[in-house]
Amino acid sequence: xxxxxxxxxGVLGTSPEMLALFxxxxxxxxxxxxxxxxxxxxxxxxxxxxxxxPAPVAVGSGMAFVFGTAVIxxxxxxxxGQVDYKLGVIMITGTTIGIEAGxxxxxxxxxxxxxxxxxxxxxxxxxxxxxxxxxxxxxxGDGDGGVDHEAADQDLSEYEIPEIAKTIQETVRIxxxxxxxxxxxxxxxxITAVAFATGLLSGFLGVGGGFIRMPAMIYxxxxxxxxxxxxxxxxxxxxxxxxxxxxGQGGGVDLGIVAPLLFGSALGARIGSAAxxxxxxxxxxxxxxxxxxxxxxxxxxxxxxxxxxSPTLELLGLVLVIGAAVVVALAIVYTTVSSLRETRRxxxxxxx
Amino acid sequence: MAGxxxxxxxxxxxxxxxxxxxxAIVLYVGYGGLERLLGPYLMKLLLGGESDAR
Numbered sequence: 001x002x003x004x005x006x007x008x009x010g011v012l013g014t015s016p017e018m019l020a021l022f023x024x025x026x027x028x029x030x031x032x033x034x035x036x037x038x039x040x041x042x043x044x045x046x047x048x049x050x051x052x053x054p055a056p057v058a059v060g061s062g063m064a065f066v067f068g069t070a071v072i073x074x075x076x077x078x079x080x081g082q083v084d085y086k087l088g089v090i091m092i093t094g095t096t097i098g099i100e101a102g103x104x105x106x107x108x109x110x111x112x113x114x115x116x117x118x119x120x121x122x123x124x125x126x127x128x129x130x131x132x133x134x135x136x137x138x139x140x141g142d143g144d145g146g147v148d149h150e151a152a153d154q155d156l157s158e159y160e161i162p163e164i165a166k167t168i169q170e171t172v173r174i175x176x177x178x179x180x181x182x183x184x185x186x187x188x189x190x191i192t193a194v195a196f197a198t199g200l201l202s203g204f205l206g207v208g209g210g211f212i213r214m215p216a217m218i219y220x221x222x223x224x225x226x227x228x229x230x231x232x233x234x235x236x237x238x239x240x241x242x243x244x245x246x247x248g249q250g251g252g253v254d255l256g257i258v259a260p261l262l263f264g265s266a267l268g269a270r271i272g273s274a275a276x277x278x279x280x281x282x283x284x285x286x287x288x289x290x291x292x293x294x295x296x297x298x299x300x301x302x303x304x305x306x307x308x309x310s311p312t313l314e315l316l317g318l319v320l321v322i323g324a325a326v327v328v329a330l331a332i333v334y335t336t337v338s339s340l341r342e343t344r345r346x347x348x349x350x351x352x
Numbered sequence: 353m354a355g356x357x358x359x360x361x362x363x364x365x366x367x368x369x370x371x372x373x374x375x376a377i378v379l380y381v382g383y384g385g386l387e388r389l390l391g392p393y394l395m396k397l398l399l400g401g402e403s404d405a406r
Contacts, residue, residue, distance in 0.1 A: 064372055071376035241369060248365040258372055266379035270387060337398055344399055 014256030022260035025322060029261070030268020031329040032291075033069065035275050043295060043325055044261065050302045050318040053254070060244065060252025061261075067240035068262040070233050072269065077230030084181045084227050088234040090188060091195040091213070095235070098199020105204055123205060126212070165222030182224040194220045268329070275336040278343075294324040 014022070029043055044065055048058035077083050109115040159182055161169075174187045198212045213235065217228040247253055298320035305313025 064369070067369070068372045068376040071373060072380045075377070075380045241373075242359070244372070245359050245362075245365055245369050248368050249359060249362050253365075253368055253372075255368060255371060259375055262372070262375055262379060266376070266383055270383055340395075341399055 014254075014260070019256070019260045022257060023264040025325075026261035026264025026266075027268040028264075028322075028325045028329040030265030030270075031272040031275075031332055032268075032325060033265065034269035034272020035279075035332050036272075043321065046295065046299045046302075047318065047321050048257065050299075050314060050321065053257070056247065056250060056252040057254050057257075060247030060250070061254050061257040063240055063247055064244040064253045064258045065261050065265070067237065067244045068258065069265060069269070070236040070240050072262075072266055074230065074233045074237055076273075077226070077233060080226070080230075081181065082226040082230035083234050084223070084231050085234065086178060087180050087191060087217075087221075087223065087227075088231045090178075090191045091217075091231065092235055092238055094192045094195025095199035095202065095213070098196040098201075099203035100199075101196070102200040102203025102205075105200075119205060122201070126201060126205070159224035159226075161222040161224075162219050164219055168220060169222055180221070180223060181227045184222050184224070186221055191221055272329075272332060275332050278336045278339045279332065291324040291328045295321050298324070 025044075025047065032043075045058050045062035048061060049055065053061070074083060106115055106119070109118055161184070168190060169184070169186050172187050172190050174189050176188045177185055178188045178191065179185050194216050198216045201212050214228050214232050217223040217231065218225060223231070244253055298317045300317075301320065302314050302317025305311070305315075305317060
């Protein structure tokens, strides 16, 4: 009965077994995303590929999943007052123009035969620069200088504007001036320039841009970390939505995959997010790194299995990807419940 | 990133993406409501009924 409803409905077109698998996998991915603030889509797309979905469907559905997840996360940050829509709209405009300029530059350099070398150098300079800046800030301060999602829970008034951003705000005072969340007053031209530059790098290097945009918003504009996180998610809603639409036009978005994944991940993200208040993320980050490594090995095994035509190796790859994620998610839930029970036990003992 | 790639209008795809958007909003609101309703009960269940016993 259920099967005929799901199959016959023509909306999902996915078997009940696969729906259950996607809901379960979404739950696991959601716990990881809620807890670590990252780590969702890069597990979904390889898993879909290993389930023998065509590449455009795996990538397109993965992107649509990111879009849905970003919508939910943006709503959460909106409720906490951590999304600056004014900043978001200016950033989206500047970034889009920058991306196109970056792409044009790549084609021009390619015609000169210089693209490969210049792009590699740009990568080294950019990653080295961002890494050094964040590390220096973390070492100078109390160790909370990195861009991590735990900072999203801080009060905006507690936030201290980085020196470099203060200097830019005091030096460049070309009207119109814009007041952002956290009482940051900055020239609209600074935001446009930052958005254009990050878009240019994004289009030039062919990357999503979140890892450039976030530090740029914090260090160049002086946006409080929680607002940078929220506004970046708001931008992902647009870029993910547009990307999903483009893939969807080619039949690359399968609602039978995305809907159950979102159903599970929205719940998982609440569990993971709540767990951050109880468990120290640093203790579990090692497992997260291990999970990524196992995921990489699993994708390799799956590819070899596919190349050799060995279903056993393909299955092993899939089991490893999902298994590693499940183990880390269970470790988070188990540690959270244990910590809560311990805290409660200590509380009752003290009361006695 | 899509850059300035301007997509052509496709009602079917628009409905598809709109459905995902709607699902995300419904899930956010729905799970939020469930958390408020069932959260305290689930916490009690997870942590064991020690306080009730007392």
